[in-house]
Amino acid sequence: MSTLQLNDEQRALAAAIRDFSRKECGTREQRAAWTNDFKDNHSPELYQRIADLGWVGVTVPAEYGGAGSSMLDMCVVVEECMRGGLPVVGIATTIIVAAAYERYGSAQQKKEMLGGIVGGAPESVAMSEPGAGSDVGSLSCRAVRDGDGWVVNGQKTWCSGAHYAKHILLVARTGRGATKHEGLTMFRVPTGTPGMEIRGIDTLGGREVNDIFFTDCRLPADAVVGTVDAGWSQLTTGLNVERLVLAAVLLGIAERAFDDVLAYVKQREQFGRPIGTFQALRHRIADLATELECCRLLTYHVAQRVDADPHRILPQEVSMAKLKVTETAKRVTLEGMQMMGGYGYASEYDMERHVRSALAGTIYGGSSEIQRDIIGKTLGL
Incomplete structure (x- = not known):
């Protein structure tokens, strides 16, 4: 570090x-x-x-x-x-x-x-839906007023950790406004609430994410988090935290993958010497180390800017951090697998698990394509 x-x-x-x-x-x-x-x-x-x-x-x-x-x-x-x-x-x-x-x-x-x-x-978030991932304004899971409470119907998907979370922070549609982003509301839903069913989704990384189905799921009035119909503005103010957290996650995974492959190329011998002494691998290791240092400095720099002004949203900076770190983590793990050869692919070693984690990192929390689009817009494009 x-x-x-x-x-x-x-x-x-x-x-x-x-x-x-x-x-x-x-x-x-x-x-x-x-x-x-x-x-x-x-x-x-x-x-x-x-x-x-x-x-x-x-x-x-x-x-x-x-x-x-x-x-x-x-x-x-x-x-x-x-x-x-x-x-x-x-x-x-x-x-x-x-x-x-x-x-x-x-x-x-x-x-x-x-x-x-x-x-x-532990806690989880339910925002994405089968028909609404990057386009949050298209959410259709609906919460309707019923007396002094709410009734929720619809489906959420890709909910990380919902199977072990104590509560779900649900984002549901409660109304319509002048734009598609109006009319969203956050709710606190304890896991085990009647009318809510959590089903695991099999993925490359095993049981990580879940579908959540709401069928006439009744919530009390005090389940609302924040202001009714103001969920979109509440979500956007949380982008600094969300994307910095994800950058830190993938930075740690990339560092671990780098540590593992560096130890491997120092110990593994072929043609009478450690394979890390061959220029083809030595230069690749040097490039990865340089990229990781850039990621650390960018992540820390953005974190310090957020600390300096916690109420200011930094869409360009946090998107840059999330984009740079997750794409670098993907590169580090795939290069690590390549340099370890068959051992990088074998489940006996950790590298194949690093690869699976890193690949997902470029998708969740806003894909790399979405991060690039946000950055482009902040540049006036």
Whole structure:
């Protein structure tokens, strides 16, 4: 990790997470044990332990039990957890959800949700639908007023971690306005609520995402998070957090993949010497190291800009960070697999799992194409 932009406390935090990761997930056997032989990417037990250490609640205000730390601190925590191979991917969506409740939750919601998150409750978001992914304004899952509450009908898809989350932060259509983005509302839905069914989706990475079906699902009036019909503006103010979290996740995965392939090319011998000493591989390693340093500096820089003005939305900068880091992670993992040859493809090694994680990173949270389009618009195109 580059330490150019980290203070002593942040360096100590990174070192503590690295030490924890080495002790708990330093061997393949340990990682297999925590993940049901790599079938799961989130261990509730290990997640609870990092919550007890205060890492999950790093950005939650102190009044709710969190550390009240900066976005840069958050990036350090998420990056190091992923670099250390900790199967706690639920931390990403949980931090994103925490930011939404901190901004828009009622006093009671903040107390319950932020306190629960600090205590180790993982959370999930339900926004995408079969017919609406990048085009959020096309959402059709509907919440209709019924007495003093709401009734929800429709389907959500690609909901990360919904199968182990305590609540779902649902974005549903509650009305129509002058534009398609008007009339969206956020709701808090406890998992297990009658009328809500969560079904896993089989993917390249195993059980990571889910469909959620709502059939006459009744919610109380206090399920609304923020203001009715103002969900779109609430979503846009959360982009800084969402895309920085995802950049930190993929930065950590890319760093871990780089560490693994670097160790491999130093040890693997062919033609009488380590394969890393051949120029063809040495130069590729050098290029990847340079790209990773660029990603670190960009991510930290954007995090510091957000910390300097938390209420300012930085669409260009956060989209650049998400785009650059996720595309670099894809490159690092695919190059790592190529340099490791058959071993990079074998499930005996971690590289094939790194590849699967990195490929998905260029899609969720706004695909690379969407990030480029946003950046282009900020440049007046």
